[in-house]
Amino acid sequence: MKKMRAAALAAFFCLIGSVVAGAERPPFSVVDHPSQDGRCVDDTGKGDLDRSEPACLAQIPDLAQRQASGLHLTFRNGHKRVYRNQDAKCASDEAKGCVKYQLTGYFPGDDLILIERGHWEGVDWLLVRADSGDQIGIVAPPHYSPEKHWLVSAASSLGPSGPPDGIDIVAAKHDRALKDWHYRTPDDGKWGYEFERWDSEGQIVLSAKPVGDAAPRPVTILRKKNEWLFKEPR
Numbered sequence: 001m002k003k004m005r006a007a008a009l010a011a012f013f014c015l016i017g018s019v020v021a022g023a024e025r026p027p028f029s030v031v032d033h034p035s036q037d038g039r040c041v042d043d044t045g046k047g048d049l050d051r052s053e054p055a056c057l058a059q060i061p062d063l064a065q066r067q068a069s070g071l072h073l074t075f076r077n078g079h080k081r082v083y084r085n086q087d088a089k090c091a092s093d094e095a096k097g098c099v100k101y102q103l104t105g106y107f108p109g110d111d112l113i114l115i116e117r118g119h120w121e122g123v124d125w126l127l128v129r130a131d132s133g134d135q136i137g138i139v140a141p142p143h144y145s146p147e148k149h150w151l152v153s154a155a156s157s158l159g160p161s162g163p164p165d166g167i168d169i170v171a172a173k174h175d176r177a178l179k180d181w182h183y184r185t186p187d188d189g190k191w192g193y194e195f196e197r198w199d200s201e202g203q204i205v206l207s208a209k210p211v212g213d214a215a216p217r218p219v220t221i222l223r224k225k226n227e228w229l230f231k232e233p234r
Contacts, residue, residue, distance in 0.1 A: 125153070153168045195207075
């Protein structure tokens with residue numbers, strides 16, 4: 001059973017939501033359990049794709065401004081960056097290279113900015129550190145660990161279409177002693193993964209979703225000796 005998080009660009013930019021083969025997701029969602037962490041003040045949405053850029057712009061005007069097709073960020077260190085929508089490419093017949101950016105979240109305790117990056121084939125996200133501008137690609141809006149030391153995201157599309165899927169575990173605060181961990185599902189992978197819950201600060205439970213009609217099964221990622229340990233189901 002192949003899954004795609006989106007079949008058309010309009011599904012992301014018009015917030016129609018995603019339809020997944022063989023499974024129904026909550027409205028405006030690319031995963032079964034959309035994260036509410038980092039949702040901006042006065043954002044009343046619940047899914048992944050209905051996060052409100054106007055609410056985020058109103059919350060962090062010192063960091064982010066929208067100027068037509070450009071999302072302008074000014075970091076704490078004084079550096080600036082523009083994430084500019086490729087409107088001409090998105091309007092073309094092929095739409096190759098089409099990308100649009102939306103400010104969709106802010107984590108005030110850790111000064112992290114969440115940006116949605118929409119492509120013709122699908123969508124992914126960037127976590128950007130407001131102090132330095134360092135950015136990390138992730139597959140879905142992330143979930144905080146119980147003590148808010150970590151953020152995890154997971155998405156389970158299978159096959160070569162669209163942005164990569166997999167698992168991302170990112171330290172909430174920049175700390176050289178804490179290593180981020182990333183897994184990308186191969187195009188011929190037999191399993192896709194989605195977040196279920198944190199059982200503790202060092203234990204994550206995922207739902208492993210197989211190709212075909214077999215039932216999903218739980219799998220665990222454990223943190224031992226400062227490393228995240230993960231094994232695919234057999």
